[in-house]
Amino acid sequence: NAGVTQTPKFQVLKTGQSMTLQCAQDMNHNSMYWYRQDPGMGLRLIYYSASEGTTDKGEVPNGYNVSRLNKREFSLRLESAAPSQTSVYFCASSDTSTGTHSNQPQHFGDGTRLSIL
């Protein structure tokens, strides 16, 4: 059972470079999420997608774009990386067929550790 797979696991960028973080889930979940995790701040929601073809801003969307390519895949793009975007990024998926942000668990990948110099 792969669950949620994130690539790459580690990445170092220079300020101003762009990159895309990939996420895929094999649980047929309708909702997918991107979070960033910084020390002392828990996880903060960047963007989420409640269904294929829809995306919505989370708490901290500035500097990021997302694409829900199909039901399985949800990518996060940094167009011009900044040192403030150094963080650990987590993708998650959930069955929210009963409503957005339902009580169903979110299933997480193992994260992408991104450093921006």
Next chain:
Amino acid sequence: TQLLEQSPQFLSIQEGENLTVYCNSSSVFSSLQWYRQEPGEGPVLLVTVVTGGEVKKLKRLTFQFGDARKDSSLHITAAQPGDTGLYLCAGPHGNQFYFGTGTSLTVIP
């Protein structure tokens, strides 16, 4: 300030001791979840509480949702080294989903 504040931020205890972790907000939540995260991995759901005053038990872990649905607590009885990890509360509010600031627990053998 974040919508969900957890305390304490760090906790280091001896094996066999009891502990309580708190998750507080000034806002009402329809439900709250508790996750545990181990180094190098994503969070894993422990429990969901949905009714004010609800108490759920998971082996040595007891979760409580406040009557006003603004707070929750996690109590661990007789902590073991395997309980070591980052504990996070989380829940939906409006059209957003929020995680707490986290409590890092270390249980010393």
